[in-house]
Amino acid sequence: MLLNHCRLIKELSGGIETADGALRMENGKIAEVMANAAPADACAGEEVIDCQGKTLLPGLMDTHTHIIGIVDYSSDLMKSPMKLFMKSAAAAQKYLNYGFTTLRDCGTPLRVSNFVRDAFAGGLMTGPRIISSGRIISPTEIEEMDGIYEMYSWADGADTMKKAARKELAEHADYIKIMASGSAFHKQGIPVQPIITAEELSAAVEIVNMKGTYVAAHAHGDGAIRLCVDKGVRTIEHATFIGEETIEAALGRKNFYLVPTLAAMYQNPAKTPPEMMFLVDKLKWMLDISIGCLTKAYDAGLKIGFATDSTAGMDQYEQGIEFKYRSELFGMRNIDILLQATKVNAEIVEMADCLGEVKTGYIADLILVDGKPDEDISVMYHKPDMVFLSGERVR
Template sequence: MSYTLKNCRLIPELSGQHHLTIADVYVDEGKIISIADPDSHTAQGIVIDCKGKTLLPGLFDLHVHLHSEEEIMPTAANHFTIMKKAMQSAQLYLDYGFTTVRDMGSTNRVSHAVREVINEGLFIGPRVIGGGKIIRPTSKENYHAGDSFIREVTGHNEMLKAAREEFAEGADIIKIYASGSALQTSGVPTQPIFLPEEIRAAVTIATMEGKKVAAHCHSREAINMCLADGVYTIEHATYVDDEAIEILKTEQSYLVPTLTPMHHRKPNNRDPKDDAILEKKLKVLAEASSKRLRTAYQAGLKMGFGTDVSIHSFSNRIGIEFKMRKELCGMENIDILLQATKYSALIAGLEGVTGEIKEGYEADLILMDGNPDQDLTVMYEKPAIVFKNGIKVV
């Protein structure tokens, strides 16, 4: 099916520096075919008058959990229920304009199944990059999901085995836990929890597979250890220091900050005592991350865009990641938009495929009612229209 999106407002930085600010975008067979002056051609296919609204590339969220331990109670939930909830999550991400998501750990590796259902055309959802189960060291932190969501390893050999098995099960990327958790009461975010040889084992297997490793990292020591051993993306990056920033300037590895969880809302099923501990912990982390990520941003680092929050609570938090990057880290509107599109496409290995509005790119597009490069609050609302691979889904 073909469409002409008439009278779209384009942002040059997100549109290959196209000279037109108001243009018609012609989409056919899933691709952006042409970008033209509205008065220079005859519109083809289904015509949608965008009336000067801003057309953006589809958004990326590089840190999601299509189905996580928070949703697994009771642990006896059957595979059908888990798959159904994960598919609902995928659909909601698309509704909110996220046309590509990178799953950083899901129950029973359900993200792989959702990915395949979408790729086979049985269900319309975002592009899914699957991360399988999270690999973390044996530790005191208490996870309710058990081995359905996390696999524990101790030592070099167990890491080799776990990494091989995760890739064999279909992982596009593997995620390791290199520092303590912020959202577990027993976790110590400033504490590294993997040994260098364990991290190197994961990277060795990923490299052999032609794939990458992402690492949950809050602590300075864990971040630097992961960068030294070849980890590709540093998730959260709360205490990223100047040494790490210098390494990251080479663009061999990238930061994927996730500020949204700092906007803490008390779940109904959480013990009040635990809630008080987490609130105190998250306040400290929010202060540290805003300071350090501001420094990383001012150093000119390209960063990815991640939220690390269940999409089912997204209606209460829509736009929070955009808002916090601006207000806490002093990032400019256009740079945050680049992080959510072009830079994340680069990090995800999709540069030249999606992430910009350019001829020949996949037609992953969202239409926003306003000018988000001038007023970021536009991104606090759902898109007026969403296209995924040339299919109008919203």
């Protein structure tokens, strides 16, 4: 298949910048990237799509999502694992409509994201590439009546933490997700409060290092973030209240990333059920403070990934809130936001050698958008015109 007359951005296309280029896909990969459109006589015998000067980007990645859709999830689904699987698979497929071809799922009950990942990878059904943590590992923190209690494995003490980490890896988790601070989503959660000990954290990191993977840590408060930095955690999820001294310490770390989820702090009161109204004020307070904290991290040059902590179909996806907040509230440059959602995220999921760029030899995960997002990021507030997954058009 040949994509002809497409616009390419040099930072995302191996240095090729053109308003009228072309790209050839073969066997699920990018076979050739051309700075000039292909003439008609060079296209004989292959399918050609005229991109009409629209911008071709790598497929987008969300490196912190929950495919089960926490807002719609019901604990009753635990009674029917097959129904949970089908609901989760259908929800995960919807991400393709928004141009997200790779997801890093950060926790599901019954480890259902592991099975959806395998179903997609095995060709049982079509869906985005999934990197899965299985269950979230946490010190005891919330009551059993909590709506998403079953999403967690509980671990108190270093030895129990080691066992829990080993269990998730044995059940085919790609990496380990732990809770280092309180969560805004739980009524009793205090986001600024650390909830894990240095010994517990070190135990988790020790196990993943032995198995060649990494720890991603939910951490809002600066104390929890600093502990994670010091103990070798690779990705800090949310990083809402990161402080200047912690930023300075993190600058000395290799293979270290912040994964803010700004869209998760968007809450529409009109769509919030009564039992969750406590979130409205809590999230607004968090967003207001995070602007100063995360802007300092961005200005300092820390590597920042792109994530939503939201699910396809929610307002956060429908309105492009993550793109909007990063640009309009945090003042990030358009090209940096695009890089975060593609190239930097490919580093985070350890696939930078084959994903995240429009580059010869890379997997042909691509999206076509109507406009110039490097000049006007609002182009990304809407669904793309076309989406390709491993060279196949899926939108």
